[in-house]
Amino acid sequence: MLRYSYISRGYYHEQISRYLEYFDHSMMRIYVFEQDIIPAWESVWTGLCSFLDLPHDATPPLQQSNSARQIRSPLVSWAMRQPVLKRMKNKVISRNANLKLRHALSQRAPAADPEMIAALNDQYFKNDIKKLETLLNRPLNAWR
Numbered sequence: 796m797l798r799y800s801y802i803s804r805g806y807y808h809e810q811i812s813r814y815l816e817y818f819d820h821s822m823m824r825i826y827v828f829e830q831d832i833i834p835a836w837e838s839v840w841t842g843l844c845s846f847l848d849l850p851h852d853a854t855p856p857l858q859q860s861n862s863a864r865q866i867r868s869p870l871v872s873w874a875m876r877q878p879v880l881k882r883m884k885n886k887v888i889s890r891n892a893n894l895k896l897r898h899a900l901s902q903r904a905p906a907a908d909p910e911m912i913a914a915l916n917d918q919y920f921k922n923d924i925k926k927l928e929t930l931l932n933r934p935l936n937a938w939r
Contacts, residue, residue, distance in 0.1 A: 802919050808927040815930075829937035 814823065824846050826832055832839050844851030885893070916924070916938070924938050 805920055806923045808923045808930055811927065811930060825931060827935060827937060830935070 811825065824843060826839055826843075841851045920938070924935055928935050
Protein backbone atom coordinates (compact mmCIF):
# COMPACT_ATOMS: atom_id res chain seq x y z
CA MET A 796 0.00 0.00 0.00
CA LEU A 797 1.33 3.42 -0.93
CA ARG A 798 1.39 6.19 1.61
CA TYR A 799 -0.50 9.26 0.51
CA SER A 800 2.48 11.58 1.11
CA TYR A 801 4.51 9.69 -1.49
CA ILE A 802 1.76 10.17 -4.01
CA SER A 803 1.11 13.82 -3.19
CA ARG A 804 4.81 14.65 -3.61
CA GLY A 805 4.52 13.41 -7.18
CA TYR A 806 1.87 15.96 -8.15
CA TYR A 807 4.26 18.48 -9.67
CA HIS A 808 1.62 20.53 -11.48
CA GLU A 809 0.08 21.54 -8.17
CA GLN A 810 3.45 22.35 -6.60
CA ILE A 811 4.76 24.39 -9.54
CA SER A 812 1.43 26.20 -9.91
CA ARG A 813 1.79 27.46 -6.34
CA TYR A 814 5.20 28.98 -7.19
CA LEU A 815 3.72 30.59 -10.28
CA GLU A 816 1.18 32.39 -8.08
CA TYR A 817 4.12 34.41 -6.67
CA PHE A 818 6.82 34.28 -9.34
CA ASP A 819 6.67 34.89 -13.07
CA HIS A 820 7.54 31.88 -15.22
CA SER A 821 10.53 33.83 -16.62
CA MET A 822 12.03 33.87 -13.11
CA MET A 823 12.12 30.06 -12.91
CA ARG A 824 14.01 27.23 -14.59
CA ILE A 825 12.44 23.80 -14.41
CA TYR A 826 14.44 20.77 -15.50
CA VAL A 827 13.26 17.20 -15.92
CA PHE A 828 16.01 14.94 -14.67
CA GLU A 829 15.41 12.13 -17.17
CA GLN A 830 14.95 14.42 -20.19
CA ASP A 831 17.26 17.35 -19.48
CA ILE A 832 19.97 16.54 -16.97
CA ILE A 833 20.89 12.95 -17.81
CA PRO A 834 21.33 13.42 -21.56
CA ALA A 835 22.86 16.92 -21.48
CA TRP A 836 23.95 17.93 -17.99
CA GLU A 837 26.75 20.18 -19.27
CA SER A 838 24.39 22.31 -21.33
CA VAL A 839 21.92 22.37 -18.39
CA TRP A 840 24.75 23.61 -16.15
CA THR A 841 25.76 26.29 -18.65
CA GLY A 842 22.16 27.40 -19.13
CA LEU A 843 21.50 27.49 -15.41
CA CYS A 844 24.66 29.53 -14.75
CA SER A 845 23.64 31.97 -17.49
CA PHE A 846 20.12 32.19 -16.06
CA LEU A 847 21.56 32.98 -12.61
CA ASP A 848 24.18 35.31 -14.09
CA LEU A 849 27.01 33.21 -12.66
CA PRO A 850 30.33 32.30 -14.28
CA HIS A 851 30.11 28.90 -15.96
CA ASP A 852 33.67 28.36 -17.11
CA ALA A 853 34.16 25.36 -14.81
CA THR A 854 31.77 22.48 -15.35
CA PRO A 855 31.29 20.47 -12.14
CA PRO A 856 32.15 16.78 -12.31
CA LEU A 857 29.09 14.57 -12.49
CA GLN A 858 29.29 12.02 -9.71
CA GLN A 859 26.93 9.21 -8.90
CA SER A 860 25.59 10.10 -5.47
CA ASN A 861 22.63 7.78 -5.09
CA SER A 862 23.41 4.42 -6.58
CA ALA A 863 20.19 2.84 -5.24
CA ARG A 864 22.00 0.40 -3.01
CA GLN A 865 20.51 -1.37 -0.05
CA ILE A 866 22.06 -3.43 2.73
CA ARG A 867 21.80 -7.17 2.09
CA SER A 868 21.49 -8.26 5.70
CA PRO A 869 18.31 -7.19 7.51
CA LEU A 870 20.18 -7.35 10.84
CA VAL A 871 23.04 -5.12 9.62
CA SER A 872 20.53 -2.79 8.00
CA TRP A 873 18.62 -2.48 11.27
CA ALA A 874 21.83 -1.99 13.28
CA MET A 875 23.13 0.75 11.00
CA ARG A 876 19.92 2.74 11.55
CA GLN A 877 20.09 2.68 15.36
CA PRO A 878 21.24 6.10 16.65
CA VAL A 879 23.48 4.73 19.43
CA LEU A 880 25.17 2.19 17.16
CA LYS A 881 25.47 4.78 14.39
CA ARG A 882 27.27 7.21 16.73
CA MET A 883 29.59 4.44 17.95
CA LYS A 884 30.36 3.34 14.40
CA ASN A 885 31.11 6.93 13.34
CA LYS A 886 33.52 7.37 16.26
CA VAL A 887 35.33 4.07 15.69
CA ILE A 888 35.40 3.84 11.90
CA SER A 889 36.78 6.56 9.63
CA ARG A 890 34.49 8.08 7.01
CA ASN A 891 36.44 6.40 4.19
CA ALA A 892 36.33 3.00 5.91
CA ASN A 893 32.63 3.53 6.65
CA LEU A 894 31.93 4.12 2.94
CA LYS A 895 33.91 1.03 1.97
CA LEU A 896 32.05 -1.05 4.58
CA ARG A 897 28.68 0.21 3.39
CA HIS A 898 29.62 -0.55 -0.22
CA ALA A 899 30.80 -4.05 0.70
CA LEU A 900 27.56 -4.76 2.55
CA SER A 901 25.28 -3.45 -0.13
CA GLN A 902 23.81 -4.64 -3.35
CA ARG A 903 21.98 -2.94 -6.16
CA ALA A 904 18.31 -2.40 -5.48
CA PRO A 905 16.09 -4.26 -7.92
CA ALA A 906 14.88 -2.21 -10.88
CA ALA A 907 11.30 -1.02 -10.69
CA ASP A 908 8.86 -3.14 -12.65
CA PRO A 909 7.86 -1.19 -15.81
CA GLU A 910 4.31 -2.58 -15.63
CA MET A 911 3.97 -1.37 -12.06
CA ILE A 912 5.26 2.09 -13.01
CA ALA A 913 2.78 2.26 -15.89
CA ALA A 914 -0.07 1.23 -13.57
CA LEU A 915 0.91 3.84 -10.96
CA ASN A 916 1.17 6.53 -13.62
CA ASP A 917 -2.20 5.56 -15.03
CA GLN A 918 -3.89 5.43 -11.63
CA TYR A 919 -2.31 8.46 -9.94
CA PHE A 920 -0.24 10.70 -12.21
CA LYS A 921 -1.60 10.66 -15.77
CA ASN A 922 -3.80 13.74 -15.36
CA ASP A 923 -1.15 15.66 -13.43
CA ILE A 924 1.44 14.97 -16.16
CA LYS A 925 -0.96 16.26 -18.84
CA LYS A 926 -1.64 19.45 -16.85
CA LEU A 927 2.08 19.90 -16.20
CA GLU A 928 2.88 19.51 -19.91
CA THR A 929 0.41 22.31 -20.63
CA LEU A 930 1.77 24.49 -17.83
CA LEU A 931 5.40 24.03 -18.93
CA ASN A 932 4.55 24.02 -22.62
CA ARG A 933 6.65 20.92 -23.26
CA PRO A 934 6.16 17.17 -23.56
CA LEU A 935 7.16 15.00 -20.61
CA ASN A 936 7.82 11.80 -22.52
CA ALA A 937 10.12 10.38 -19.84
CA TRP A 938 7.19 10.27 -17.42
CA ARG A 939 4.74 8.46 -19.68
